[in-house]
Amino acid sequence: xxxxxxxxxxxxxxxxVCPAAPAKPAAKAAAVAPAKPSPPAAAPLASPAxxxxxxxxxxxxxxxxAPAAAPAxxxxxxDIANLDWQALAAKVAACTACGLHQRRTQTVFGVGAQSGSLxxxxxxxxxxxxxxxxxxxxxAGQLLDNMLAAIGRSRSADTYIANVVKCRPPGNRxxxxxxxxxxxxxxxxxxxxxxxxxLVALGGAAAARLLGQDTPVGKLRGQIHDYQGTPVIVTYHxxxxxxxxxxxxxxxxxLKRIRALLAx
Ligand code: SF4
Numbered sequence: 001x002x003x004x005x006x007x008x009x010x011x012x013x014x015x016x017v018c019p020a021a022p023a024k025p026a027a028k029a030a031a032v033a034p035a036k037p038s039p040p041a042a043a044p045l046a047s048p049a050x051x052x053x054x055x056x057x058x059x060x061x062x063x064x065x066a067p068a069a070a071p072a073x074x075x076x077x078x079d080i081a082n083l084d085w086q087a088l089a090a091k092v093a094a095c096t097a098c099g100l101h102q103r104r105t106q107t108v109f110g111v112g113a114q115s116g117s118l119x120x121x122x123x124x125x126x127x128x129x130x131x132x133x134x135x136x137x138x139x140a141g142q143l144l145d146n147m148l149a150a151i152g153r154s155r156s157a158d159t160y161i162a163n164v165v166k167c168r169p170p171g172n173r174x175x176x177x178x179x180x181x182x183x184x185x186x187x188x189x190x191x192x193x194x195x196x197x198x199l200v201a202l203g204g205a206a207a208a209r210l211l212g213q214d215t216p217v218g219k220l221r222g223q224i225h226d227y228q229g230t231p232v233i234v235t236y237h238x239x240x241x242x243x244x245x246x247x248x249x250x251x252x253x254x255l256k257r258i259r260a261l262l263a264x
Contacts (some may be wrong), residue, residue, distance in 0.1 A: 088193070100124075106133045107133070107166045113157060115194060116160040119199050121161075121162060121187065122161065124205070130167075140237070143241060144238045200258060201233070202238065204217050206234075207232075
């Protein structure tokens, strides 16, 4: 999306046009966590090749610090914590650890920049995602892409996207707690491999998974939370904005906060 299209899009949403985003830092900033293992050269996803070594995560300055407590990793298989991208994708593709595998067309692993400074976490694949094997396609995906573009971001350049569960819940329902727990080691490993500067939870199920608390999104917005040393912003799922377009202003406010945090 070019600038004119972005402006047109935002005007269609009834939103103000965001000024040009500040220059993105050339490298990730100071570390608070140990460096991660190098990802492999081969990658199964449509994204740039992984970097040979990653700087550790930077903890952003919190305007409203959230409690430091983070949920303990629920590793279904300790080996998953050591897998590289290719092996992790293969493990997910063959997974039958929860009942969601029974009705899936295919697993939906993730997409985007494997070393992106921004990582979005959604809830689970929908019908189109199940058919195409990619998260956030269809109308909600298009809205998400447009929102990212409005802050100068894209899933192909600097943002990685994954879901709490990798198989479609029937009827597009939210993932159940046991399903999220069964799939948790995969998401934990994806986050560790990406090493994002900022995590964004899209919707209540993603927030519950990352923060370990079942609190309404409306009460989690506007704060900086923590997932194992990485800051987390919570916002509504794009599908929510499609259902309630009057609330798109809230999404835009969250986007501006995300942009500001990434620019620090
Ligand atoms: S949702 Fe996750 S844990 Fe369940 S079968 Fe799919 S990949 Fe395995």
